[in-house]
Amino acid sequence: MKSDKFKLSVLVVLVxxxxxxxxxxxxxxxxxxxxxxxxxxxxxxxxxxxQQKNCTSCxxxxxxxxxxxxxxxxxxxxxxxxxxxxxxxSGTIVMPNYHxxxxxxxxxxxxxxxxxxxxxxxxxxxxxxxxxxxxxxNN
Amino acid sequence: xxxxxxxTINYFYALALILLxxxxxxxxxxxxxxxLPGVSKRYISFEKIxxxxxxxxxxxxxxxxxxxxxxxxxxxxGKGLRFPKLAKLQLMIFGLTFFGILVSYLFGIFGxxxxxxxxxxxxxxxxxxxxxxxxxxxxxxxxxxxxxxxxWMWLTGGVFFLFTYSESNLWHLAWFRNEIVxxxxxxxxxxxxxxxxxxxxxxxxxxxxxxxxxxxxxxxxSNIAFWLYFLGLFNGMFNWSHHIYTLPTFDYxxxxxxxxxxxxxxxxxxxxxxxxxSLSSIQxxxxxxxxxxIMAADIWIFVTLGLAIAMSVPALNIYMHxxxxxxxxxxxxxxxxxxxxxxxxxxxxxxDQSSIDKFKKSIHLGYWIIQISLPVFFxxxxxxxxxxxxxxxxxxxxxxxxxxxxxRPYFVLFTISGTTLIIGFFMVIIPAFKxxxxxxxxxxxxxx
Numbered sequence: 001m002k003s004d005k006f007k008l009s010v011l012v013v014l015v016x017x018x019x020x021x022x023x024x025x026x027x028x029x030x031x032x033x034x035x036x037x038x039x040x041x042x043x044x045x046x047x048x049x050x051q052q053k054n055c056t057s058c059x060x061x062x063x064x065x066x067x068x069x070x071x072x073x074x075x076x077x078x079x080x081x082x083x084x085x086x087x088x089x090s091g092t093i094v095m096p097n098y099h100x101x102x103x104x105x106x107x108x109x110x111x112x113x114x115x116x117x118x119x120x121x122x123x124x125x126x127x128x129x130x131x132x133x134x135x136x137x138n139n
Numbered sequence: 140x141x142x143x144x145x146x147t148i149n150y151f152y153a154l155a156l157i158l159l160x161x162x163x164x165x166x167x168x169x170x171x172x173x174x175l176p177g178v179s180k181r182y183i184s185f186e187k188i189x190x191x192x193x194x195x196x197x198x199x200x201x202x203x204x205x206x207x208x209x210x211x212x213x214x215x216x217g218k219g220l221r222f223p224k225l226a227k228l229q230l231m232i233f234g235l236t237f238f239g240i241l242v243s244y245l246f247g248i249f250g251x252x253x254x255x256x257x258x259x260x261x262x263x264x265x266x267x268x269x270x271x272x273x274x275x276x277x278x279x280x281x282x283x284x285x286x287x288x289x290x291w292m293w294l295t296g297g298v299f300f301l302f303t304y305s306e307s308n309l310w311h312l313a314w315f316r317n318e319i320v321x322x323x324x325x326x327x328x329x330x331x332x333x334x335x336x337x338x339x340x341x342x343x344x345x346x347x348x349x350x351x352x353x354x355x356x357x358x359x360x361s362n363i364a365f366w367l368y369f370l371g372l373f374n375g376m377f378n379w380s381h382h383i384y385t386l387p388t389f390d391y392x393x394x395x396x397x398x399x400x401x402x403x404x405x406x407x408x409x410x411x412x413x414x415x416x417s418l419s420s421i422q423x424x425x426x427x428x429x430x431x432x433i434m435a436a437d438i439w440i441f442v443t444l445g446l447a448i449a450m451s452v453p454a455l456n457i458y459m460h461x462x463x464x465x466x467x468x469x470x471x472x473x474x475x476x477x478x479x480x481x482x483x484x485x486x487x488x489x490x491d492q493s494s495i496d497k498f499k500k501s502i503h504l505g506y507w508i509i510q511i512s513l514p515v516f517f518x519x520x521x522x523x524x525x526x527x528x529x530x531x532x533x534x535x536x537x538x539x540x541x542x543x544x545x546x547r548p549y550f551v552l553f554t555i556s557g558t559t560l561i562i563g564f565f566m567v568i569i570p571a572f573k574x575x576x577x578x579x580x581x582x583x584x585x586x587x
Contacts, residue, residue: 002362004284010369011295018376021395022306025328029321030388036318044317054249054256057189062323062386063461065253068172068185070539071461093177096184118319119387123461123531126385128454133397134384 037114046111049104058095062121068094076109076116084109147226149575151206152485154234155199156572159478161241162195163561170557173550183245190256191244196473197254198237203481204337205229205272207344208293210488212276215290215347221279225271232268236261252326255307262308269304273297287350287359288368289343295372296339303332320388327382335375338477342371345436345480348429348487374399384453385460397453429490431506432483439475442517443468458532463546464524467517474560475513482567489574498570505566508559515556523549 029036037043050056058069065071075084088105091097100108126134169188171178179188209226213219220226240257243249250258276297280290307329309315315322346364350356358364380388380396446468449455459465489495495502523546530542 007291007365011291011372014369014372014376021377022328025324025389025392026309026315029318030324039313039317047316047319048250051252051256052250054186054190056253057186057256060461061319062383064323064327064382064386066185066189067461067463067466068543094172094180094185096180096186115319121385121387123385123457124534126457128457132452132454133394134453134457 042107042110043114044111045104046107046109046114049108050111053098061115063123071121072112072115073121074116076113081109084112145578147223147230148206148210149488149578150230151202151209151226152488153572153575154230154237155203155206155481156485156568156575158195158199158202158237159564160568162192162199163564165192165195167554167558167561168192170550170554174547174554186249187244187247190249191241193254194237194240194244194256198233198240200337200341200473200477200481202233202237203485204340204344205233207481207484208272208276208297208340210484211289211344211347212279212293214351215287216279216281220275222271222275225275229268229271229275232264232271236264236268252307252310254330259308259311266301266304269297269301273301285360287347287356288364289347289350289359291365291368292339292343292346292371296336296343299339299372299375300333300336303329303336307333320386323386324383324388324392327386328379331379331382332375334472335371335379339371339375341477341480344484345433348484349433351487352430378451381451381453381456384456393453397451428486428502428506429483432479432486435506435510436476436479436483439471439479439513443471443475446471446521458528459524461531462524462527463520464528467520467524470513470520471517475517482571485571485575489571489578492574492578494577495570495574498574501566502570505563508563508566512556512560512563516553516560519549519553519556523553 037047055072056065058066060066060071061073063071063073085105087095088100088108089097120136125137127137128134165188168179168183169185169192172185172188209220240261243258243261244256248258249256251262255262276293280286280294307326309325309329310322315325346359350359378396378399380392384393384396446464450459450465450468526546526549527542530536536542
């Protein structure tokens with residue numbers, strides 16, 4: 001690898017492959033993904049609230065986020081709406097009471113429901129394959 | 140190197156050390172929440188503490204890496220920066236933006252996502268500041284022909300960061316934001332590559348410093364150095380999907396991430412090992428502080444490497460994903476590798492200052508406190524993570540709060556070792572900061 005030309009060629013191959021891979025992922029949403037939510041919908045409002053209140057500092061979605069609170073990917077199907085609303089309304093010993101309005105609570109619950117419906121992230125539902133990969137048990 | 144440029148860079152390093160200090164203080168407050176839940180909620184709740192800690196640490200790495208590249212680039216080309224005013228402007232933009240971000244967190248103003256939780260308005264100055272950095276490093280190059288590997292790493296790392304940082308902001312477009320799995324795929328694609336991009340700057344600088352200490356550039360022009368560089372870049376571009384194995388995204392994305400192994404760190408360790416052998420004892424003693432920090436990073440590369448490889452296997456990843464094992468790995472990488480290397484760059488900068496001599500005892504003590512505390516800190520997190528990993532795979536598991544309570548002994552250990560770690564860091568940071576500031580003042584007087 002002595003010449004600059006050769007090094008530049010390797011770099012160009014890597015960059016072009018990376019850009020092509022990126023472009024493919026940008027234009028093609030994953031097949032198992034949830035439905036697209038519309039702008040201004042409660043789900044979208046809930047997602048923006050999730051970010052504005054920095055819920056991810058304590059909670060995870062699909063195992064990604066903080067560690068002080070539980071993963072909320074499937075909280076919608078695991079807990080009743082009343083149970084979730086109670087936490088949102090009063091907070092906990094660690095979580096502040098954000099004094100959410102009813103509309104905001106509905107938006108957050110709609111967002112969490114859309115996350116729940118987007119797929120299965122429960123690690124217990126994965127089958128471990130001999131080649132080291134994982135797949136959903138029911139597939 | 141012209142004095143103006145040196146003073147600006149000293150301030151880059153001083154700003155970086157302030158950010159490191161801020162990150163350590165909020166890290167301590169965050170750790171307390173694990174053993175005394177809600178202890179500081181009345182004054183500052185955890186959703187503010189975590190971003191204050193994480194963002195400060197990310198900004199410490201970025202600012203010190205920029206300082207290192209600007210320093211070593213000038214030494215490499217043998218003259219000052221082509222656009223010193225741009226470096227000064229970048230420093231001001233970074234300083235004001237980081238200050239604004241941290242203050243906004245204190246007031247509970249967020250809007251971004253994990254690691255970049257700040258209000259989207261701050262994205263623009265950060266992007267501008269980084270663009271100035273790219274203009275400066277490209278503009279300062281005398282020639283692009285026959286350059287050593289570290290120059291390639293700086294030039295590609297700078298641009299790669301701008302690309303991936305921009306990519307992490309694609310969520311502002313409804314096309315990405317409005318479908319959660321698509322959005323999270325792109326989010327973690329960008330995050331994985333972002334780390335690869337700043338590692339290019341940090342590792343490139345460490346190769347430069349190793350050459351400087353060794354007194355030759357044999358390695359930096361070697362074929363193996365370039366193959367390892369391309370392998371590192373390849374990893375940075377394509378191995379990110381180990382973060383999202385449980386996300387219902389494309390299978391091929393996960394297979395690519397699995398196949399592209401984390402070999403960059405193995406090879407990097409090999410580089411350091413070979414370099415160490417070539418050093419004479421006199422050279423080692425002269426750069427003792429820089430050398431010590433590089434050696435510490437060397438050890439942590441091996442430690443985090445093993446964990447990184449394990450986490451890149453999906454069948455093992457599922458036991459560690461979403462647990463404190465990931466936190467332990469991040470701490471090993473950011474404290475054990477990045478921070479040790481960045482401190483070696485800073486100490487290389489001030490090694491010629493006689494004022495550092497009076498602090499040598501405290502620096503060495505601080506260094507050893509860090510080296511003893513960090514493994515305990517790391518192991519307590521990893522053990523807690525494995526216990527959580529076991530819990531999350533149980534069909535009939537106890538409630539989350541019960542699991543968290545069972546981890547309490549490890550959190551206590553993590554907080555105690557974290558506290559001593561912070562003490563050790565301050566024993567290293569304070570002398571460096573004082574010397575950097577003193578250095579600048581002294582030179583300012585000389586100019587006048």
